[in-house]
Amino acid sequence: MTTVNSDIYAYNHNGQNIKVHWSRDTYDEKEYTDRIEFNYKDVDVSECYNDKKNVYWYDLTGFMCNIIDKIGKDKFDKFKNYYNECEILDNEYIILDNKIYKPYINTFPYGRFTYYIIEMKMKDGRLLDGKSNIDIRCTSPYYIEECNKDKLISMLKYRVKQYYKEKKIPPEGEYLLKEETEKYNKILQWFEENKIKSYVLNFISN
Incomplete structure (x- = not known):
């Protein structure tokens, strides 16, 4: 440091x-x-x-x-x-209705880059992720969505909270962290x- x-x-x-x-x-x-x-x-x-x-x-x-x-x-x-x-x-x-949920996160190292899959399934079967419409031709890993973990998590949080707000449907129970x-x-x-x-x-x- x-x-x-x-x-x-x-x-x-x-x-x-x-x-x-x-x-x-x-x-x-x-x-x-x-x-x-x-x-x-x-x-x-x-x-x-x-x-x-x-x-x-x-x-x-x-x-x-x-x-x-x-x-x-x-x-x-x-x-x-x-x-x-x-x-x-x-x-x-992800915090919803005073409950803590952990999204599914998987990583795929590729050369000097690390790609992420970050998603969460809602109780009605809808699968949400954090991807946005970024041009995949970008050369910097910071701007390639699959390499930007912080952005993926932030977008997933927003989508899960909006989905819950609009439909009152929470994530599947497997994502709930009881402790x-x-x-x-x-x-x-x-x-x-x-x-x-x-x-x-x-x-x-x-």
């Missing part, structure tokens, strides 16, 4: 000026992680993120400050653990008890 860029930003939250330390760490030419660090109301905040979901340093800074305002210093560490678990579940799986679903609902219960459930879920699903 190498830090390739860093800066210090000024952020104003409810009249309080906050100094936000931002840095970007890279693992290879394609993967990177951004980090923000700041102190607000005697709470040290350190959070990693990337902009794949269109969340930037100022969005995350404001969100964390609002959480501290809502739940206070004593509960923040527990919130951070739950929030990070929710982020992982939201990134890796992760129980964990997720335990976290939701804690969010609900602390009156931050809607705020947190809206931010995560942005």
Whole structure:
């Protein structure tokens, strides 16, 4: 891991000026992680993120400050653990009606490329995938849909959620992860008890 860029930003939250330390760490030419660090109301905040979901340093800074305002210093560490678990579940799986589903993923290495098949069958037999109408003549693997795992998963999530919204038909039971679903609902219960459930879920699903 190498830090390739860093800066210090000024952020104003409810009249309080906050100094936000931002840095970007890279693992290879394609993967990177951004980090923000700041102190607000005697709470040290350190959070990693990337902009794949269109969340930037100022969005995350404001969100964390609002959480501290809502739940206070004593509960923040527990919130951070739950929030990070929710982020992982939201990134890796498909969440419908508070249930966690894992799509079928298969990989086909071909030379220096890796092709993916990512799909999910709904209970009415409809098979959904993440492919889009991208010109397969593109030479860069980032733009060839079968090589872009993140894009395939993102498109599949959108299609599954739209299908469920329109037809009220969930995925087949074989995709349901019971243990992760129980964990997720335990976290939701804690969010609900602390009156931050809607705020947190809206931010995560942005």
